[in-house]
Amino acid sequence: MSHISSAAFTDTKPHYELLDGLRGVAALLVVFYHIFEGLSFAAGGTLITTINHGYLAVDFFFILSGFVIGYAYDDRWKRNMTLGNFFTRRLIRLHPMIIMGTIIGAITFCIQGSVQWDGSHVATSAVMLALLAAMFFIPAYPGAGYDVRGNGEMFSLNGPSWSLFFEYIGNILYALFIHRLSNRGLAILVALSGIGLAWFALFDIVGYGMLGVGWTLDGANFWGGMLRMLFPFSLGMLLSRHFRPIKIRGAFWICSAVLLILFCVPYIEGKSPVCLNGVYELICIALVFPALVWIAASGKTTDKQSTRICRFLGDISFPLYAIHYPLMYLFYAWLIKNKLYTFTECWQMAALVYTGSILLAYLCLKCYDEPVRKWLSRKFLSKNK
Structure with missing residues (x-):
């Protein structure tokens, strides 16, 4: 996601509406990817099919986040922006939904029977500890008492929170020093982090055969997650500083189609002399994703209907x-229990989980996230306006 969420634009700056819409499309594709991840998991860890490279949506979110944060905040540090004000804004934007995702994760874990994937029962105290740690964004190391699912996730009640953890780190680094960098200094940071990410991907440092790293603290995953965040995040900021719109028609549909095609490219075999799948990942992250952001930022909605669609997609993306x-965990457990390993065997339930996720996200947005953020903004930010 944040990286999954957009920064809050200033009142005087226009929205990049197509970027909102594209972020929503990427979020929808992530849910689709996780459905097929469940089939792979139920089948014993086989390669994910159909939307094979859907995990790259995280890297796309990071570059979007860097672009939008650079656009929204870079020029404000010279006026009235302080560290405290920036962190308050980002916490208000991100943390309410992080807490909600964790609560839903705890509920679904209890519905699942409070058991690890191997069937071991987990004490209620461990679940409560996992809930508390996740609310304060304290990651679990593999084997920790609050690693309640037992598979080494940083946040075992809501696995994708790992990327938001790195989003927070990116925001902290931006506030402390990245925003102070000159264009040349930022370009050097992009180059150095890009070299690190290339080394990680081309030589398959973690051994996954793919860049799906960062979700656990096991081995070199933390540093892989840092590089996955830092390179696209800083690259997005560099793009925002140099952005000049180009004339292009159908930008939203072009970018959406390209994302879908990129994510559906089959896994590329071969690890000698370098990981060929890593080459593909680097092409996507370093070349294609920046181009898509540039194109989408250049485009504009042409009527009220398309504007509403893009705004809806943008609003729904982070929730x-x-x-x-957490709904996927229930879906995965159902697949394992019923020994279902192909999409044709479970498409009805998959469709229900997919639409249910969207509906639940919308309800959380309207009934919880927007009211809470409005109240927090009024309480903590109104004096700064």
């Missing part, structure tokens, strides 16, 4: 990313 995975 959908933040709350959908």
Whole structure:
């Protein structure tokens, strides 16, 4: 996601509406990817099919986040922006839905029977500890008492929170020093982090055969997650500083189609002399994603209907990313229990989970996230306006 969420634009700056819409499309594709991840998991860890490279949506979210944060905040540090004000704004924007995703995760874990994937029962005290730690964004190391699912996730009640954890780190680094960098200094940061990410991907440092790293603290995953965040995040900021719109028609549909095609490219075999799948990942992250952001930022909606669609997709994107995975845990458990390993065997339930995730995200947005953020903004930010 944040990276999954957009920064709050200033009142005087226009929205990049197509970027909102594109972020929503990427979030919808992530949910689709996780459905097929469940089939792979139920089948014993086989390669994910159909939307094979859907995990790259995280890297796309990071570059979007960097672009939007650079656009929204870069020029405000010279006026009235302080560290405290920036962190308050980002916490208000992100943390309410992080808490909601964790609560839903705890509820679904209890519905699942409070058991790890191997069937071991987990004490209620461990679940409460996992809930408390996740609310304060304290990650679990593999084997920790609050790693309640037992598979080493940083946040075992809501796995995708790992990317939001790195989003927070990116925001902290931006506030402390990245925003102070000159264009040349930022370009050097992009180059160095890009070299690190290339080394990680091309030589398959973690051994997954793919860049799906960062979700656990096991081995080199933390540093892989840092590089996955830092390179696209800083690249997005560099793009925002140099952005000049180009004339293009149908930008939203072009970018959406390209994302879908990129995510559906089959896994690329071969690890000698370098990981070929890593080459593909780097092409997507370093070349294609920046181009898509540039194109989408250049385009404009042409009527009220398309504007409403893009705004809806943008509004729903972060809540959908933040709350959908606890439902996936239930779906995965159902697949395992019924020994279902292909989409044709479970498409009805998959469709129900997919639409249910969208509906739940919308309800959370309207009934919880927007009211809470409005109240928090009025309480903590009104004096700064």
